[in-house]
Amino acid sequence: MTRVRGRAWTVGIIAIIVSIVVFLVPFIFVVLQASKTPADASTLAFSWPKHWQFFSNLRAVLQTNSGIIWRAFLNSAILTVTSVTIMVILAAMAGYVLARRKSKWNGIVNFFVLAGLIVPPAVVPTIWVLQRLRLFGTLPGMILIESTFGLSFSILLFRAFVGTIPRELDEAAVLDGAGPFTLFFRVVLPLLRPVVVTVAVVQAVFVFNDFAGPLYFLPGNEHATVQLTLFTFQSQNLSFYNLLFMDILLITIPPLIAYIFSNRQIVAGLTSGAIKG
Amino acid sequence: MSTINTAAATQAADVITEPRVSKKRTIKSYYPRSFFIPTIVLYVVFFAIPSVASFYFSLTRWSLFDSHFIGFDNFVEFFQNPQLYTSFIHTLLYGVITSGAKVLIGFFLAVLLTGPVMGRGYLRAVVFFPVLVSTIGVGIMYKSLLDPFHGMVNAVLRFFGLPQPGWFTDPHLAIYTIAAVDIWKGVGIATLIFMAGIVAIPREYFEAARIDGAGAWRILREITIPLSRGATATVIILSLIGGLRSFDIIWATTGGGPGFTSDVIASVIYKEYQAGFYGLSAAGNVVLFLVVTVIMVPLTYVLNRKQVQL
Numbered sequence: 001m002t003r004v005r006g007r008a009w010t011v012g013i014i015a016i017i018v019s020i021v022v023f024l025v026p027f028i029f030v031v032l033q034a035s036k037t038p039a040d041a042s043t044l045a046f047s048w049p050k051h052w053q054f055f056s057n058l059r060a061v062l063q064t065n066s067g068i069i070w071r072a073f074l075n076s077a078i079l080t081v082t083s084v085t086i087m088v089i090l091a092a093m094a095g096y097v098l099a100r101r102k103s104k105w106n107g108i109v110n111f112f113v114l115a116g117l118i119v120p121p122a123v124v125p126t127i128w129v130l131q132r133l134r135l136f137g138t139l140p141g142m143i144l145i146e147s148t149f150g151l152s153f154s155i156l157l158f159r160a161f162v163g164t165i166p167r168e169l170d171e172a173a174v175l176d177g178a179g180p181f182t183l184f185f186r187v188v189l190p191l192l193r194p195v196v197v198t199v200a201v202v203q204a205v206f207v208f209n210d211f212a213g214p215l216y217f218l219p220g221n222e223h224a225t226v227q228l229t230l231f232t233f234q235s236q237n238l239s240f241y242n243l244l245f246m247d248i249l250l251i252t253i254p255p256l257i258a259y260i261f262s263n264r265q266i267v268a269g270l271t272s273g274a275i276k277g
Numbered sequence: 278m279s280t281i282n283t284a285a286a287t288q289a290a291d292v293i294t295e296p297r298v299s300k301k302r303t304i305k306s307y308y309p310r311s312f313f314i315p316t317i318v319l320y321v322v323f324f325a326i327p328s329v330a331s332f333y334f335s336l337t338r339w340s341l342f343d344s345h346f347i348g349f350d351n352f353v354e355f356f357q358n359p360q361l362y363t364s365f366i367h368t369l370l371y372g373v374i375t376s377g378a379k380v381l382i383g384f385f386l387a388v389l390l391t392g393p394v395m396g397r398g399y400l401r402a403v404v405f406f407p408v409l410v411s412t413i414g415v416g417i418m419y420k421s422l423l424d425p426f427h428g429m430v431n432a433v434l435r436f437f438g439l440p441q442p443g444w445f446t447d448p449h450l451a452i453y454t455i456a457a458v459d460i461w462k463g464v465g466i467a468t469l470i471f472m473a474g475i476v477a478i479p480r481e482y483f484e485a486a487r488i489d490g491a492g493a494w495r496i497l498r499e500i501t502i503p504l505s506r507g508a509t510a511t512v513i514i515l516s517l518i519g520g521l522r523s524f525d526i527i528w529a530t531t532g533g534g535p536g537f538t539s540d541v542i543a544s545v546i547y548k549e550y551q552a553g554f555y556g557l558s559a560a561g562n563v564v565l566f567l568v569v570t571v572i573m574v575p576l577t578y579v580l581n582r583k584q585v586q587l
Contacts (some may be wrong), residue, residue, distance in 0.1 A: 005393075012395025022461070023403045026418055029429065033421070044427040090319070093312040101308040109313075116324060118573045120522045122331035122562045123546060124555050128341055129327050148323040151316060170307065180307050209411045211525040212543075216550070230413050231529065241421070248414035255409040263402075266469075 033245035041241035053242075061246045064233075068221070069247070072229040078139060079225060080208045083146035084200050087154050090147070091199065092192055095158025096184060100170070116152030123216050130217060142218045146207045154199045161195040162188070197265040205255045226251050328566070335560035344556070351560035361561075364533075364540040367452055368568060371541055372520035374453070378460045379516045380509065383467025388501065390468065391475045401472075405465035412462065416529025419458050420445060448538035451531050455539055459526050463519065467512045474508025475501060510580035514573070521569050542568065 025046070033041050035054040040047075062069060098109060126145065127136055135141030165188065173187045189196075207213075211227040218225065224232070230247050259266070335351055337344035355361045390401050407415065422429050423444035431441040444454040478500065486496050524543035527533060533540035533548065540548075542565040549558035 008393040009395050011389070012397075012400075015389060015394060015400055016396050019400055019403050023406065025429075026422060027406075029422060030414075030418055044421045044424050044429070045432070046429040090316045094316045097308045097310065097312045101310075112320070114577070116320065118518055118569060118577070119324075119328060120543070120562070120565050120569055121324065122327045122559065122566070124339075124341075124550055124558045124562070125327035125330040125334055126323065128330065128334075129322065131341065133322075144319060145323055148319040151320065155316070174307055180309050183307055184312070205409055209409075211411075211413050211529070212547075215528075215547075227411055227413050230411065230417070234413075234417055234529075244417060248411070248417060251411050251414060252409065255411075256406075259405075259409050 030245050030248055033241060034249050036242045038240050038242055041245070044241070057242050057246045058250075061243050061250065064243065068224070068229060069226070069250070072224050072226045075139065075223055076208055076225045076227075079142055079146065079214075080204050083143045083150070083207055084204045086143070086147040087150045087203055088196055088200055091151055091154030092158050092189060092196065093184065094151075095155045095160075096162050096188060096192075098155065099159045099162035100167070113152050113155050117156070121149060123212075127216065136217065137219055137223065139218070139223055142214060142223070145217055146210065146213060149213070150203045150206065154203065157195055157199055158192065161192060165191055194265055197262050201258050201262045201266055204258055208255055331559045331562045331566070334556055335563045337556045339556040339559065340553075341555060347556070351557045352564070354557060355560055355564060360537040360540070361545055363537060364542050364545045365564065365568070367539065368521055368541040368543075368565070371452060371456055371459075371523060372517055372572075374456045375459045375463070375520040375523070376513060376516040378456075379464050379467040380512050382460065382464050383512055384471050384502075384505075384509070386464065386468040387471030387475055387505075388497065391472055401468075404468050407462045408465040410462070412525040413529045415458065415462050416526055420530055423454065445531050446535055448535050451535060451539040455527055455530055458530065459520070459523065462526070463516065467516060470512050470515075471505060471508050474505035474511075478504045513580060514577055517576070518569070518573065521572070522565070 029046055032046070032049060033044075034057055035052055036049040036057075037051050037053060040050050098106065098113075130136035130141050130145075133141070135144065169187065169191075170183060173183050178187060209227060210225075211231065214223075214225045214228050215231075218228075230244075230251060233244055233247055334344060336346060336348060338347050338350075339345070356365075386404055390397055390404070394400070421427075423431070425431060425441065425443040425446055428444075430444070434441045442450055445451050482500050482504070483496060486500055491499070522543055523541060524547065527539060527541060527544050528547070531539045533544040542561055546558050546561040546565065549555075549561060
């Protein structure tokens with residue numbers, strides 16, 4: 001027993017040292033860069049800041065370009081919350097019927113769901129469709145696009161999870177007089193809570209961090225998301241590395257918070273859903 | 278209020294009509310097909326129509342407003358222009374490298390992090406953390422860390438008297454450097470999926486094997502690896518889909534450069550779009566579609582055949 005514990009210690013210590021070098025050092029570098037003066041940060045050295053100015057850098061980032069970052073955060077927040085809500089509701093409904101209703105069409109539906117996961121979206125033709133609908137370069141257009149692109153993965157998770165809920169429950173609810181909508185929204189959906197959290201957090205992180213989507217479908221400063229502002233900031237202000245890294249730090253906070261609050265639920269949802277056997 | 282009334286009405290109807298018939302009718306209609314409608318609308322309008330349209334527009338010279346049929350010229354251009362053709366090779370290379378490495382490293386980390394190891398909670402968190410960080414942010418970070426002259430990595434190499442490559446600036450190296458950054462960022466998802474797969478294996482199997490005198494290596498080879506097949510299939514499929522379509526990290530680090538040495542199909546699609554060659558861009562999309570389908574469909578079939586449900 002002591003030998004096993006001894007090994008757990010040695011392996012653990014080696015793993016921790018490697019993890020510090022591989023994973024922590026890059027993030028410490030970001031924090032240090034974000035705290036430096038412009039001249040100090042431009043050397044790109046992994047060094048202690050000569051003059052510690054974390055908070056004045058923070059204030060500077062929040063005020064750059066008359067506070068464009070606030071606007072970007074608002075755009076990203078609206079985009080993420082709305083598209084994830086649409087995705088969760090639609091995918092839950094589709095995954096539920098797909099899991100419960102056995103019919104000859106299921107094979108075809110599953111084929112299209114998998115196709116949606118595998119096939120890369122055709123970007124320029126999508127722009128063409130958006131222009132026809134007068135949605136190109138608008139936030140509602142972007143929301144619908146993000147919702148669509150996330151549907152397949154979400155449906156797969158919901159379908160797998162609904163399979164684990166006993167059918168007797170539906171029958172009991174039906175006998176108690178529930179209609180199709182009551183059955184789904186009042187009985188089944190509350191039971192899907194773990195997978196709802198998983199889908200919502202995973203997709204929220206994905207949409208929030210998505211760069212290619214807004215780059216194609218949401219051009220212009222007015223609707224810029226945080227990822228776009230970070231990218232433009234990088235190509236414009238190469239003399240302000242400290243502010244650039246402060247920007248990275250700020251943008252990392254929302255996904256981090258989402259993850260910290262739902263860490264356990266995500267693992268639970270994925271285990272019951274995506275992987276079987 | 279109205280729900281109660283409807284329910285009461287249904288019940289009343291049940292009493293009047295034959296209960297058995299009505300029950301059979303209800304239980305199916307309680308999973309209405311209409312629940313698919315909003316999903317189908319989004320899918321058709323924003324995914325299926327553009328996908329089908331890309332096949333037509335790839336055969337045209339196209340300005341978004343009018344298109345001019347030119348046959349297979351765009352594809353000929355794509356495969357004859359070495360700058361475009363190499364992106365095809367890079368896509369395959371990039372997809373295979375990132376996916377393969379994520380499977381191997383992810384599995385290794387998952388075995389490590391499901392076993393008895395000190396600081397497990399910390400290690401799990403730190404491995405997953407890069408998944409949450411913005412790809413653009415990671416790109417900027419690594420551009421600084423791997424800067425050929427001032428970057429920290431080369432400073433360390435210089436200290437030990439080792440050669441200091443131009444990670445993102447050497448044409449032979451750039452694509453591999455990006456792949457490495459991609460692996461660093463994405464291995465946490467692979468690890469998470471593998472961990473879920475390993476945890477799902479019944480403990481008794483390991484105990485029985487241990488009592489029978491099997492060593493750690495044998496347990497790994499004959500229990501852990503075969504029984505986490507499902508997780509392996511999921512990781513291969515998801516990481517290969519991601520790798521073949523990869524754009525963000527490449528655009529954030531090298532922009533396909535130096536020259537065209539780290540261009541993949543996805544970045545060519547964007548460049549042609551930016552340059553106004555919409556037909557050529559759509560052709561790039563069709564090529565990417567074919568690459569992904571030709572690889573993924575048989576692979577998904579083979580991997581799913583046994584017991585896996587993605």
